[in-house]
Amino acid sequence: MEKESGRSKLILPPEGAETREGGATGRRAHLHVITRSYDHMIERKDCRSIFKVILMLSLLCVLIALRSAVWAQDIELSAEVDRSSISLNEQIMLYVTVRGDINSVPEPVLPNLSDFSILSKSQSQNIEIVNFQTTASIGYQYILQPRRTGNLVIGPVTLDYDGKTYKTASVSVVVTKSGGGLAVPAPVPTRPQLHLPPVMPSIQPPAGFPGSFPSVSMPFDDSPGIAAFATVDKKSAYMNEQVILTVHFYYPAGTSLERRYLPPTNAGFLTEEIAPTQKRTVAYQGRQYMVEDIMFALYPIQAGKAMTIGGVTINYQVRDFFHSQDTIKTEPLSIDVLSLPSGAPQGFSQAVGVFQVEASLDRTDTPMDEPVTLTVKVTGEGNISTLDFPLKNLDGFKKFDTTETHKSQWDGAHVTGEKIFKTVLVPQKTGTLQVPELSFIYFDTSKKEYRTISTKGLSLAVTPAAQKGNMAGQPSQGGTEPVTAQKSDIHYIKTNFSGREGDRPPLYRNTLFMGIQLVPLLVLIAMTVRTKRQESLQRDPLGARKSKAYGLFRKNLDAAKRNLAGKKTSEFYGALQKSLIDYVRDRYQMGSGLTIQQIRENLEEKKLPEDLLNSLEAILKACEQARFLPGTMNEKDCQEHLRKCSEAVTRMEKKFS
């Protein structure tokens, strides 16, 4: 290591390293830096190949990610209609195609097609593998029937895939009244699918084998004898009447082959496949043949003479080393399609066949605002998949969207089935609500007339809303947790008002109330004061009399005034004398029973002014004179003496204070 560091002095340290470590910190630090950076370079040489590998790997990863991202984004969504103008009683095809490297793509979402009824839907898939890259296109075909005339718009079809939303442009369709242009609908593409024949025991050919072998050019001896021809069960049919197309596919018994077929390309017919196919064996010209019956139910949607039913193409491959894939196609057929007789009753919705209808509710009683489900089931033979059951508004109910499901089956001669319409109804009032008889009009193909059949009327007992768990008027969604865990409702309202006017301030803010709280405190204080005074009176009686002297004087003087008012002169002077003597006695703490002279002497000791003493003496003498010689004093004298007395006492009080 030391040797290496010696060599390393020749190598300038990288600038970044020096500044990082702080080049100015000293020579020793500098040397240390050089050594460290050189060590790194040695390591870097060793690691370079590893870095390269990692770099390559990460590049690869990025490329793969990008590639898959590009692939994932490489989706085309398109929507188109077969015609831009139709009449009201015709149907229109809507093709929605998803193209790209797609393995599992969700179904595109159709816009709200309130102006159309979707009569049927089918799907087809086409997969190509070129240079290890899969390109698939999934086609969805919808048959739409307009519900009104005018310029109707089919909104954009959307598809959510891999976090992205794909959208098509809107398509507009002009719908005219019936009797418009008789445009020929485009061929109805159906799904080419590989039907492996089910393993069924061989059965004997039926006695009345339909027709004979057509003049099919039989293959050479080394080729297997393979033939196919098609038959229909009737030569003429009404619009929307069920026509069964059967393709008989013959091949020698014991031949192992794989086959797939493409449904007929029929302008003017709706095509439904009937699966599974049936197999049997027949003998022809000494050879045993396997016959596979592939059946389709066709519904004419356009009237006309000799309407062509296209041929059915069958691709097959015999599983041996000598034969490659081959194709056989049946001859086209034609039938007459008759228009339905005029005079269709109001409400006829293109149902042709023989049907029964029944209606039911999922409950017979329900609380108000709780949804019930009205189920209408149409069963029978005919165009089950496309029939409609328009439900008008029911009195007392709020009607929500109708969902429809249908299933059909092959009964050996016809396609029969049932279509179920489920409508959510929310009762809007209490009591017994009636669902009236619902009528269904169809064209009976056996009797060749329009028939109206009805369901039975239903009744529903609606009780007042019991549980306020969900929003009024909206059906509760299945699967959501009920909001209230307990089955209890709020208590009922109160009926007694017992209200008072105004929101009063609290009691502690009420001045009067708080004022009352002072009363006991004041009582306590008063009691204390009173007790204290009583106690002090008991301790010092003379002192107490001294402090009360003036009060007593005023009291006695008031008595004197009353006598004066009552013109009792002698009583007046008696009271006046008493008030003055009592005051002087209490104030100057003298004994009782003193003469005027003794009083004067006592007061002289207290150093009262001479004029005050004279005045007092004069008043007291006047009092004695008045008492012993009544009639000597008149009222004026009384007033004069009263004033002088008050004046004298006031002067004495001032001297004390």
Next chain:
Amino acid sequence: MKKYIAACALLFLLITGYAKPCSAGRESASSMFQYGNDAYKGGNYQKARECYEKVLNDGYVSPSLYYNLGNTCFKENRIGWALLYYEKAHRLAPRDRDINYNLGLVRDAFAQSALYSSDERMMWFKGFCTINECTVLVSVLYFAFMTLLISYVFYRQERFFWVLCTTGFLLLCFSIILGTAVYDRETMHYGMVVAPSAEVRSGPSYKENVTSIIPEGCKIRIIRKEGEWVEISVKARTSKDEATYGKIEGWIPDKDQSAI
């Protein structure tokens, strides 16, 4: 002394409102209340609410009025308003069985009461009696205490000693409770979220960031008001398993809440 007691009792009755004035306005309010009841019975909740609100706007207050308003709002699915009115009714009549039942039911079932809690104090007290009842109780205790004290001190009624001590102790306790309750009432203000949900923002403006969202019927503490905005505080449960709470503080528009 008897005269004093009689006078005090009369004043008490006058102050606490037991002697109710009967007027024409009150009669019309009562009949409007009855209209509301009839509409409620007929299932016309909106009409019932309008009647009750009219009585309220006329300046009348009663626990049954708030309670019935709460019921109509609940029937109209206005949970926040229902809870607000139940709370108001509860403040006026804390021991009413119906009010407590409906308040508890609606709060537990709809207002996510397990997730949010206003940090309201004195809940036990508020559920037990009103502040006026407590004031009267303290006042009665005070009068009794003072009477006993005067008779003990000035009239030497020795046998009153223990009664005096007990009354004094009770008076002290209830005074402390009343004081705390009055402090709480004067300083703390509570509200209810009446909008379907309220966005709590970091400041009193729509430009501020939303820090959290509180649901309808959530009881909040109002810290202060500024224009059209109020600053609030609410406790929210932070852990799913434990009852640990964190505080949400921020501003919500004034219109999204109503004071209790």
